[in-house]
Amino acid sequence: MSNYWTDYWQQGHLTSFGEDLTRNYTGDVLSGWVQFFAQVKNESVNVVDIGTGNGALIDIAVNTADCKTPHFFGVDFAKLKISSELDADNITFCPQTSAEKLPFDDDSVHIVVSQFGIEYSDLSESVPEVARVLDEGGKIRWLMHARESSIVKPNSAIFDAIIAMQQDRGLLFVLRQLINALAKFGPQSAQAEQCRNELNGAIQQCVQHNAQGLHGTGFPAFLKAVMNPSVQFRDKKHMLKVFETEMKGQFERLRDLIDTSLSESELASLLELLSANGFENVSSSLFMQDTKSVGYLITGVKRGS
Numbered sequence: 001m002s003n004y005w006t007d008y009w010q011q012g013h014l015t016s017f018g019e020d021l022t023r024n025y026t027g028d029v030l031s032g033w034v035q036f037f038a039q040v041k042n043e044s045v046n047v048v049d050i051g052t053g054n055g056a057l058i059d060i061a062v063n064t065a066d067c068k069t070p071h072f073f074g075v076d077f078a079k080l081k082i083s084s085e086l087d088a089d090n091i092t093f094c095p096q097t098s099a100e101k102l103p104f105d106d107d108s109v110h111i112v113v114s115q116f117g118i119e120y121s122d123l124s125e126s127v128p129e130v131a132r133v134l135d136e137g138g139k140i141r142w143l144m145h146a147r148e149s150s151i152v153k154p155n156s157a158i159f160d161a162i163i164a165m166q167q168d169r170g171l172l173f174v175l176r177q178l179i180n181a182l183a184k185f186g187p188q189s190a191q192a193e194q195c196r197n198e199l200n201g202a203i204q205q206c207v208q209h210n211a212q213g214l215h216g217t218g219f220p221a222f223l224k225a226v227m228n229p230s231v232q233f234r235d236k237k238h239m240l241k242v243f244e245t246e247m248k249g250q251f252e253r254l255r256d257l258i259d260t261s262l263s264e265s266e267l268a269s270l271l272e273l274l275s276a277n278g279f280e281n282v283s284s285s286l287f288m289q290d291t292k293s294v295g296y297l298i299t300g301v302k303r304g305s
């Protein structure tokens with residue numbers, strides 16, 4: 001996995017989805033975690049959050065569920081930028097640490113939580129690692145991406161639109177041609193007119209196939225900005241280059257999101273893996289917020305040997 005998560009967290013975001021990325025989760029996602037953490041708020045337990053990012057779940061536990069005595073460890077592969085509000089004696093962040101190799105002793109952890117984190121790891125390695133560090137009776141609560149969720153599905157449409165745009169003679173190619181023709185032959189030239197027609201045709205095709213996905217790429221807004229007659233040709237070329245670079249980053253992020261999200265059969269395999277690694281009372285359900293599914297909620301308890 002590339003370091004795009006490091007770039008993402010260095011921007012100071014607290015969450016990985018939602019309208020305001022600087023504010024913590026809300027609604028049923030928030031209340032589900034608050035209820036869960038409230039059960040242990042006065043216990044001296046070790047809680048590990050896998051794929052913690054900038055610590056959204058730990059922030060919920062400490063600042064909303066009022067957990068004072070548990071010790072929280074936030075594990076993440078990326079370099080993090082943690083807010084000073086999470087600078088507390090009972091919070092330890094472990095950046096650049098992978099779920100496949102947890103820095104904890106056997107049987108030393110009581111709870112392992114994760115929200116859209118552990119599925120990014122190799123589950124065949126991270127699930128046994130979680131089982132190793134959890135003590136008898138230790139719990140898991142994981143909210144994981146589901147292939148058909150209201151988060152993954154629209155992003156799949158955006159991903160498909162990016163692929164179409166990047167194709168040979170796709171939107172980006174045709175737009176580059178138009179910008180070159182404008183620079184070389186001028187806006188009134190036959191060459192520019194031909195490119196404009198080709199661009200309009202390509203846009204219509206994309207809209208017919210996948211209007212929502214195209215909108216999600218940000219292309220319509222970009223096109224409006226780059227085609228503004230007051231923008232110099234040299235600047236148009238630069239803007240297109242920047243847009244293409246950003247799109248490549250978005251492509252990688254969405255590819256990983258889709259790859260890591262669980263299909264129904266992958267969910268079944270995960271449940272088997274958990275059982276094979278000593279978990280019991282394992283349950284899985286679609287977690288809903290505002291009548292929309294946001295992912296699979298997995299819970300379970302580590303069996304004694």
Ligand SMILES: C[S@@+](CC[C@H](N)C(=O)[O-])C[C@H]1O[C@@H](n2cnc3c(N)ncnc32)[C@H](O)[C@@H]1O
Pocket residue numbers: 001005006014015016017050051052053054056057075076077078097098099100114115116117118120121122
């Ligand atoms: C979608 S973000 C989730 C952030 C946070 N849990 C939240 O709910 O907002 C996924 C995180 O998983 C981390 N990650 C990816 N692969 C990992 C691995 N193998 N071990 C630990 N963390 C990993 C990424 O660096 C990223 O920060």
